[in-house]
Amino acid sequence: MKITLKIWRQPTTETPGKFETHEVTDAKPDMKLLELLDHLNDTLVTQGKEPIAFESDCREGICGTCGITVNGRPHGPVPNTTTCGQHLRDFKDGATVRLEPFRSAAYPVVRDLIVDRSALDRVIEAGGFVSVDAGTAPDADTVQIPLHVAEAALDFAACIGCGACVAACPNGSGSLFTGAKLGHLSLLPHGRQERERRAQSMGVQADEEFGHCTLFGECAQVCPAEIPITAVAALNHERLRAWARRYRGPDNAKRSKRKNASHGGE
Amino acid sequence: MTEFLLDDLRIVGSRVDGGVPDGDPATAWDRRKTSYRLVSPLNRRKFTVIVVGCGLAGAGCAAALGELGYDVECFTYHDSPRRAHSIAAQGGINSPRAKKVDNDSILRFVKDTVEGGDFRSREADCFRLGEESLRVIDHMNAIGAPFAREYGGQLATRSFGGVQVSRTYYTRGQTGQQLEIAATQALWRQIAKGSVRLHTRHEMLDLIVKDGVTRGIVARDMVTGQIQPYTAHAVVLATGGYANVFGKSTNAMNSNATAAFRAHRRGAYFASPCFIQFHPTTLPISSPWQSKRMLMSESLRNDARIWVPKTKGDDRPPNDIPEDERDYFLERRYPAFGNLVPRDVASRANALEIKDGHGVGPLHNGVYLDLRDAIARLGVDVINERYGNLLEMYHVNTGEDPRQVPMRIGPGAHFSMGGLWTDFDSMSNVAGLFVGGEASWAYHGANRLGANSLLSACVDGWFTLPVTVPNYLESLLGTEPLTVDDPAVTATVNHVRAGVAHLLDRGGTHPADYFHRQLGDVLYDECGVNRRADELTDAIDRIQKLRKEFDDDLRVTGTGAHLNQELEKAGRVSDFIDLAELMCIDALDRDESCGGHFRVEHQTPDGEAQRDDAHFCFASVWERPTEPGPYIRHHEPLTFTAVPLETRNYKTR
Numbered sequence: 001m002k003i004t005l006k007i008w009r010q011p012t013t014e015t016p017g018k019f020e021t022h023e024v025t026d027a028k029p030d031m032k033l034l035e036l037l038d039h040l041n042d043t044l045v046t047q048g049k050e051p052i053a054f055e056s057d058c059r060e061g062i063c064g065t066c067g068i069t070v071n072g073r074p075h076g077p078v079p080n081t082t083t084c085g086q087h088l089r090d091f092k093d094g095a096t097v098r099l100e101p102f103r104s105a106a107y108p109v110v111r112d113l114i115v116d117r118s119a120l121d122r123v124i125e126a127g128g129f130v131s132v133d134a135g136t137a138p139d140a141d142t143v144q145i146p147l148h149v150a151e152a153a154l155d156f157a158a159c160i161g162c163g164a165c166v167a168a169c170p171n172g173s174g175s176l177f178t179g180a181k182l183g184h185l186s187l188l189p190h191g192r193q194e195r196e197r198r199a200q201s202m203g204v205q206a207d208e209e210f211g212h213c214t215l216f217g218e219c220a221q222v223c224p225a226e227i228p229i230t231a232v233a234a235l236n237h238e239r240l241r242a243w244a245r246r247y248r249g250p251d252n253a254k255r256s257k258r259k260n261a262s263h264g265g266e
Numbered sequence: 267m268t269e270f271l272l273d274d275l276r277i278v279g280s281r282v283d284g285g286v287p288d289g290d291p292a293t294a295w296d297r298r299k300t301s302y303r304l305v306s307p308l309n310r311r312k313f314t315v316i317v318v319g320c321g322l323a324g325a326g327c328a329a330a331l332g333e334l335g336y337d338v339e340c341f342t343y344h345d346s347p348r349r350a351h352s353i354a355a356q357g358g359i360n361s362p363r364a365k366k367v368d369n370d371s372i373l374r375f376v377k378d379t380v381e382g383g384d385f386r387s388r389e390a391d392c393f394r395l396g397e398e399s400l401r402v403i404d405h406m407n408a409i410g411a412p413f414a415r416e417y418g419g420q421l422a423t424r425s426f427g428g429v430q431v432s433r434t435y436y437t438r439g440q441t442g443q444q445l446e447i448a449a450t451q452a453l454w455r456q457i458a459k460g461s462v463r464l465h466t467r468h469e470m471l472d473l474i475v476k477d478g479v480t481r482g483i484v485a486r487d488m489v490t491g492q493i494q495p496y497t498a499h500a501v502v503l504a505t506g507g508y509a510n511v512f513g514k515s516t517n518a519m520n521s522n523a524t525a526a527f528r529a530h531r532r533g534a535y536f537a538s539p540c541f542i543q544f545h546p547t548t549l550p551i552s553s554p555w556q557s558k559r560m561l562m563s564e565s566l567r568n569d570a571r572i573w574v575p576k577t578k579g580d581d582r583p584p585n586d587i588p589e590d591e592r593d594y595f596l597e598r599r600y601p602a603f604g605n606l607v608p609r610d611v612a613s614r615a616n617a618l619e620i621k622d623g624h625g626v627g628p629l630h631n632g633v634y635l636d637l638r639d640a641i642a643r644l645g646v647d648v649i650n651e652r653y654g655n656l657l658e659m660y661h662v663n664t665g666e667d668p669r670q671v672p673m674r675i676g677p678g679a680h681f682s683m684g685g686l687w688t689d690f691d692s693m694s695n696v697a698g699l700f701v702g703g704e705a706s707w708a709y710h711g712a713n714r715l716g717a718n719s720l721l722s723a724c725v726d727g728w729f730t731l732p733v734t735v736p737n738y739l740e741s742l743l744g745t746e747p748l749t750v751d752d753p754a755v756t757a758t759v760n761h762v763r764a765g766v767a768h769l770l771d772r773g774g775t776h777p778a779d780y781f782h783r784q785l786g787d788v789l790y791d792e793c794g795v796n797r798r799a800d801e802l803t804d805a806i807d808r809i810q811k812l813r814k815e816f817d818d819d820l821r822v823t824g825t826g827a828h829l830n831q832e833l834e835k836a837g838r839v840s841d842f843i844d845l846a847e848l849m850c851i852d853a854l855d856r857d858e859s860c861g862g863h864f865r866v867e868h869q870t871p872d873g874e875a876q877r878d879d880a881h882f883c884f885a886s887v888w889e890r891p892t893e894p895g896p897y898i899r900h901h902e903p904l905t906f907t908a909v910p911l912e913t914r915n916y917k918t919r
Contacts, residue, residue, distance in 0.1 A: 057349055057518040060354060063349045114829070118345070120346070157410070190409070
């Protein structure tokens, strides 16, 4: 089959980019989209041209490395599927396909189709962890977790961190991502002692990095891990809960710490 | 002729000491730990440790050292630590916590692991693995991995291959993902605290060694192209395995051997490189453009039957082939275990059928994995309930519905048991260079048991390296890392710069991937599931020619001063070519069959691997010559006291 690719080329973050057109005439329907790019790059290098920079790693939909905008849609035409899982059989023979990086103010373009998604990591760094040092955990069998709770935590924990939710959102909101982490950790017994602090500091960081959520729901339509839209509710719930419990944010950390200590934690 | 050639390729060296304390291997780790020197809390921040890699071993080690108060620099070539390939593991993580009454114990775990590895691993290592595994589950559970639970809220377990108890902890089919995310969250906690500095999109390109002591690394910023030295008191490599030397494997696209192999070039020994695990149920190559071998879970073999047409080259659609023209070869050859024989046995049988011309599919390189009988017996709903997500994954990737048409699978390179040689303290022969996880050779011998890889990475990262590295650091109290203008540092940096420049100006015609594909073809042909002396010598010859072709005809476009993926690939393929040669030499040198290393010359009358304990009960420890010339093969003898040497037997057990 024949595919015409309009591909975004941008040498560095600072230099302006533009679309470049390439035709592939020997594409096959059972090729994957990224294999088509591999194939095109082989040809480009053999011709002495610079290949198209794009990222991918596991190619099994779990590592979250790949992610490009295909005809305006993050990841591609098949919903809830990573870019590496998109096949040419879902495009028409002779089609023109537009490939761009994930588009979001939070994701500066690094080169061609590669973006910098470190904003997501900064949200985790703000508090998306459990403060338990190696070797200090209690016996895992002494703390029971009901099956349905572990399963619900896993629904949120399934996030692969690809960042398509932010790219899909008209507001560029990171609420699905942030809420998924808060939902995951709030359901588990370990780390509950820092639940308010976590909600507050991750929420503040997400506000700095991303836009606000107005519940368009487009994030959940592209999410390859099928994170439920209730993650957004989890974010709001956790933040409101922290406020209601008089947790007043990182600036007041000292005061809160004293207060928490006097209450014996949660 | 083989002997003559082998002597040209390698010199037999001397005995290498693994440093395992004498006496009972079951208590060796405890005794060793007690003898370690300590660094007091106030002195810890004076020590800088470099950790390369952010998978389960690297992230765990960096986080744990940060928690203890050391100054840690952590490097990854990914954009985020969470992408490391540990994330792709599906099945689970073993631990003989022995909470149930199925009579599990640490000794049984050791027995399974040693036997599974066909007696080519260190017994004391396996005891450590079993012992520390108990805390691994506690810790990973506490830092956020939502392990599967029973209705009563207790941790759930399941069974895995080569084991008769239920000791595998899991989170759906995404155990690796949940452990990796938990570990990198713990790493972010240390980064926020300032004890770990993270360098993303940085690739280690060399090890700085001065007077036989590790002093740091040289890394390239993959975005700006800047090549810089980073010095430290010790370096930990947790850079994963090298199955991608086969071109197409179940590994991620970027998984590579460069960090480990460049350490090898600087003097670190490489142990048993020919020990590679081939997974029996991966998607075969159906087209030249297919980028990897996707893994289908071992669990499918519980209900699906493996078969090939009795007639060679029978290209009829599988459903048109009548029952009496099908050969269910695993059930025929292994009536006791049938389709559930261990990985290496199944892979070998599949490969033999394919080689004998019974392979199926457009390229005749697969066998059928057929659910027809199970669907007829149980109904499609039960099958969907058990394997729904796997069948969907197969459907999406091949466009064929496995409920209608048998799946096509074949053996694919999956895991490297071999790796940089380390002693019982996880330190290589180069002082100050520590190795953890799949990058090291430890624990798995000649064949790894399912669910032991996540375990070994976690044990190394969280509970081994954080005590062995300080033992080494203690003697360095009062010393500073080398300054960046030290001659040893500048010489290494200049060496790396020259290497990169050399890759850029070959002026050839073919991209690195072209050579990588050919390398993979050579290895799958002649150093794959079945190996033979004459084929191995031929492989070495082909690889040496490929090396020359690569040097003459490589083309890297662009420059070194920006993000350049062709340049990255070229450096990795260059290392893969040399590693492939070493693998084949090792496979030729190890004139016996054991685990995943099957030399067809050495098999029992019924086709099983035949070890030669009299001559090969050791780990091969390879030293790279400093001048062009043959490799030196040292050996570390392996002794077995708790699990006495015996022939593996999965037929009657």
